[in-house]
Amino acid sequence: MAPGFQRREGVLGCDGVSLEEAAVRFGTPLYLYSKAALVAAYTAYDRAFDPVPHRICYALKANGSGALLRILAGLGAGADIVSGFELEAALRAGFPPKLIVFSGVGKTTDEIARGLDAGIGEFNAESEEELGRISAAASARGRTVGVTLRVNPDIDPKSHAYISTGLRQNKFGVDIALAPDILRRARNLPGLAIAGVQCHIGSQITDLEPMEQAVRDLVALSNRLLADGFPLRVIDIGGGLGVDYEGGTTLQPAALAARLVPHLEGLPLTVLVEPGRSIVGAAGALLTRVLYLKENRGKQFVIVDAGLNDLLRPALYSAFHRVEPVVSRGGETRRVDVVGPVCETGDFLARDRNLERVQPGDLLAVRDTGAYGFVMSSNYNMRPRAAEALVDDGGLRLIRRRETFEDLTRTEV
Ligand SMILES: Cc1ncc(COP(=O)(O)O)c(C=O)c1O
Structure with missing residues (x-):
């Protein structure tokens, strides 16, 4: 059972x-x-993405309670955070800093500084201005930090309007068409190692088609950047898988992976996945x-x-x-x-x-x-x-x- x-x-x-x-x-x-349900949900993700190098970064925003975080950290999960205190909570729970990705559209200078000092794996930047802010903070410390750029592919996740994040009218990410130019300029900034691109089109997604389209676009962009000589090491496909709140059969990570892995296989990149709801909701x-x-x-x-x-x-x-x-x-x-x-x-x-x-x-x-x-x-x-x-x-x-x-x-x- x-x-x-x-x-x-x-x-x-x-x-x-x-x-x-x-x-x-x-x-x-x-x-x-239920601890057992939490462990089963995380393990299902980890197994589903086994065919590709991957890191499952649990999105703390879904539930940041320490006991649950310690369980996930103990299983080897990474963390996706969106605030300075989520960073503190992740560190306190034992997530290795290198497995933490710092997302969010409005990181403050203090939050960026704290992430740098903690030695997190990547900042997921959401604007060109933010890339400049991270560069200034990193170079002031004589450091180089990994950054991903969140792109907005203008794809409708067919979810609730308040939790759609990948449409052009949403505040998240930069226009995917502008990403190559933004990254070309960012490449010359001190203290930044351009690590990859990221996309998260929304939450409570029950139709895999938009997610597959977003990943296709992200892979095409990654290949273009690799061809341009960017030393990318990750591709971050976000979270968003829904829960069947009516009590029917919830789409499983295996079904998600079956759609996405064929696009991701063979890339010289580690796939980051940022599920929140589908790990802890049920x-x-x-x-x-x-x-x-x-x-x-x-x-x-x-x-x-x-x-x-x-x-x-x-x-x-x-x-x-x-x-x-x-x-x-x-x-x-x-x-x-x-x-x-x-x-x-x-x-x-x-x-x-x-x-x-x-x-x-x-x-x-x-x-x-x-x-x-x-x-x-x-x-x-x-x-x-x-x-x-x-x-x-x-x-x-x-x-x-x-x-x-x-x-x-x-x-x-
Ligand atoms: C950047 C990012 N990653 C991951 C998530 C987690 O989404 P979900 O709980 O739907 O898996 C969110 C949620 O909005 C997000 O904004």
Whole structure:
């Protein structure tokens, strides 16, 4: 049986551990993760790209919790980071600096300096101006650093507008047609070793065609640069593989690799892959208790103790997550909105959803919330951020305690 969250005899569990026990021990809302599912997802990527020299750089933005990062670092993963503190988190978790690639459209001078001092593998630059900034910082230190250039191929990933990143109207990367000229100029800058080109067209991608097109374009550009004598050593194809939030069959890394590897084989380059969501998304669930049931002129509401401050995705992207009673009693379903306690009409986890009859005190699981869940949580309405726990080899342990009032006010001056 696949590791992670499974229902047996009507009860949803995680690798043999009771979700009710986790909720009682650590309270709700609680993010719960399966170590076995995390390991399986990473390993599937590593194996899938075996036919080519590769480095799987886990995108920390999907979930930066230390316990999960340590597991991935222990498996030999690299890291894709987008901020100075993600760099600190990656280093603290034990990712070797040389396996870290620093992405992001707005790196500050301080962040660039910290990356240089840490000795990271590559900066993934997103503009010509940034290349100049990295060059100045590197040469001031008497150093040479690897840089990749993120290109924008103007390809529609057929995903949500907010998470499309490879269209010309998106802020990411430089026009792919301009990349050779930009790199020709950058070649003369001190402190830069042009290591390759990068492309990431978006997230939650379920159609492989746009990804294949982007990789084709990236390979063509890499070959042109190699022919021009650039000493490239990597080709960074980004992340973006989606999760089937409806609970069907999720596209596996093997299917992605089957489409992409034929284009990448034979290149004298190491392939960097930057998956986030597809590594950690299905490995996590948000556990929440029903507080109240309420009816408003025929409209049914299930009010739970997790809100948009805990899980922003439904409000931000109208994202769909399965919401399921942990203990299924069967019987008829009712059409309900599952809503949180936050004072916003947009505070819902599910809308117009058929849900079995539930009662106050029942435990619900919001599925596939391992990625872009906890990391996007906030203290809105002065709500503490949730606790996080890990199921590890049949055991259950807290990996982040729930915040206290003192935590929320600690930085006030
Ligand atoms: C540069 C880059 N790499 C990797 C990722 C990870 O994407 P995903 O979580 O969809 O795999 C992102 C996400 O937006 C990104 O911007």
